Amino acid sequence: MSSTVNLGSIFGIQFRLHFSWFVIFTLVTVFLSWQVFPPALLEQSQLVYWTMGAVTSLLFFASVVTHELAHGLVGRANGITIKSITLFIFGGAAHMTREPSKAAQELRMAVAGPISSLVMAGLFWMVWNTFSSTGPQLALMALWLAQINLVLAVFNLFPGFPLDGGRVLRALVWHFSGSYKKATRVATQAGRVVGYLFVLGGATIIILYQEWLSGVWLGLIGLFLESTARASYKQAMLQQVLQGMTAGEVMLSDCRRVSAETTVSQLAMEYGDSGEECFIVAGEGRAEGIIALHNIVSVAKSEKGATRLGEIARPLEKLSIAKPGDDVLGIVQHMNEAGHDEVAVMSQDGLVGLITLESLIKLVNRHPDFNS
Numbered sequence: 001m002s003s004t005v006n007l008g009s010i011f012g013i014q015f016r017l018h019f020s021w022f023v024i025f026t027l028v029t030v031f032l033s034w035q036v037f038p039p040a041l042l043e044q045s046q047l048v049y050w051t052m053g054a055v056t057s058l059l060f061f062a063s064v065v066t067h068e069l070a071h072g073l074v075g076r077a078n079g080i081t082i083k084s085i086t087l088f089i090f091g092g093a094a095h096m097t098r099e100p101s102k103a104a105q106e107l108r109m110a111v112a113g114p115i116s117s118l119v120m121a122g123l124f125w126m127v128w129n130t131f132s133s134t135g136p137q138l139a140l141m142a143l144w145l146a147q148i149n150l151v152l153a154v155f156n157l158f159p160g161f162p163l164d165g166g167r168v169l170r171a172l173v174w175h176f177s178g179s180y181k182k183a184t185r186v187a188t189q190a191g192r193v194v195g196y197l198f199v200l201g202g203a204t205i206i207i208l209y210q211e212w213l214s215g216v217w218l219g220l221i222g223l224f225l226e227s228t229a230r231a232s233y234k235q236a237m238l239q240q241v242l243q244g245m246t247a248g249e250v251m252l253s254d255c256r257r258v259s260a261e262t263t264v265s266q267l268a269m270e271y272g273d274s275g276e277e278c279f280i281v282a283g284e285g286r287a288e289g290i291i292a293l294h295n296i297v298s299v300a301k302s303e304k305g306a307t308r309l310g311e312i313a314r315p316l317e318k319l320s321i322a323k324p325g326d327d328v329l330g331i332v333q334h335m336n337e338a339g340h341d342e343v344a345v346m347s348q349d350g351l352v353g354l355i356t357l358e359s360l361i362k363l364v365n366r367h368p369d370f371n372s
């Protein structure tokens with residue numbers, strides 16, 4: 001992801017800031033410095049309000065990082081590697097290399113975040129308590145941080161995937177039914193319901209209290225949750241179906257060889273209806289590049305007559321390479337990380353096939369498990 005800034009790593013976990021984080025950081029700082037602190041603590045200079053706002057905002061995001069770090073460390077203690085944590089406009093997202101393989105692992109990792117938020121709420125509450133008479137600025141900041149950490153803990157415990165509460169729900173259904181698939185379906189459907197409820201809640205806040213900012217914000221989080229829940233189900237099913245399969249088993253192996261001089265419209269005329277999903281573009285006898293179906297479709301209609309396959313083919317040396325025996329899930333993960341839509345499969349004899357994201361999704365969609 002190029003839209004993120006690397007912050008370095010804590011305990012071997014990479015921390016990143018997505019550019020959208022700067023928007024939310026600014027909003028929170030402005031909100032605190034204008035709306036929250038001045039009415040609660042009168043007769044301070046603007047400099048004091050803004051300093052309090054910025055410092056509190058930073059500590060708030062440090063709290064979010066601590067919450068995610070708690071997931072990461074407990075996950076790691078349970079055999080799940082968390083590679084990176086990204087802060088973005090809706091909070092923090094941990095990037096796991098794989099989903100938990102046991103219900104107990106999932107449960108422990110899920111509750112670690114809200115527990116850490118509760119602990120932080122308690123710590124900030126103690127700071128507020130200690131300084132309430134001697135340091136009113138510090139006390140006020142601590143009070144807000146205690147409240148927001150409490151909100152964070154409660155919010156994350158709503159029982160809809162991908163929220164922590166949704167992971168708890170999945171772990172419980174998984175434990176009692178023994179079915180990961182059923183548990184994922186229940187938890188992600190609950191996630192969509194929670195998402196819609198948040199949208200409804202946001203609308204209610206706007207209608208009843210005219211609180212536009214909070215209402216729109218809650219609504220946006222609801223929409224984000226709903227779409228993430230839907231995508232998570234697809235992702236989980238993709239994993240489920242591809243588990244244990246090798247590159248050789250899923251690759252498109254019958255890619256037809258075509259000349260680099262052929263134009264896109266010639267290719268469409270000859271093979272347009274044949275259902276072929278990949279082509280190997282050959283120069284002088286040897287394979288030079290690869291074209292998947294989606295590359296051809298994306299060429300504008302008016303350009304099809306003049307565009308030669310040699311121009312749009314992805315050269316072999318620019319493609320990620322896998323071996324026929326490689327684990328497909330590992331390859332999917334690599335494609336996700338690198339942002340690649342295709343991987344070339346090479347044996348000692350050279351190019352033997354192509355794996356495209358499109359073909360994997362088709363494979364999963366055809367699978368009986370996916371439609372039941």
Ligand SMILES: [Zn+2]
Nearest residue numbers: 113114156164
């Ligand atoms: Zn969490």
